[in-house]
Amino acid sequence: MPQLxxxxxxxxxxxxxxxxxxxxxxxxxxxxxxxPTDQTKQKSKTPSWNWPW
Structure with missing residues (x-):
């Protein structure tokens, strides 16, 4: 038996x-x-969009 x-x-x-x-x-x-940095410590405020219309 060759497989053995x-x-x-x-x-x-x-x-x-x-x-x-x-x-x-x-x-x-x-x-x-x-x-890696802790994302809970760095909270960045995203500015609102001012649409021109």
Whole structure:
């Protein structure tokens, strides 16, 4: 039964998993320079429209 032979796909699967885990750890450990601001503190008053007619 050739589908039970792990030789052709085992190394590809392990390499893919290790690559994904490495990328995941790089992304989670990165520092984002653009910090989000709190929108509740900044309330901007939108001016009303003055229609000419």
């Amino acid at each position: 032979n792990p030789d052709p796909w085992l190394m590809a699967m392990l390499t893919t998993w290790l690559t994904m885990l490495l990328m995941l750890t790089k992304v989670t450990n990165s520092n984002f320079t653009n910090q």
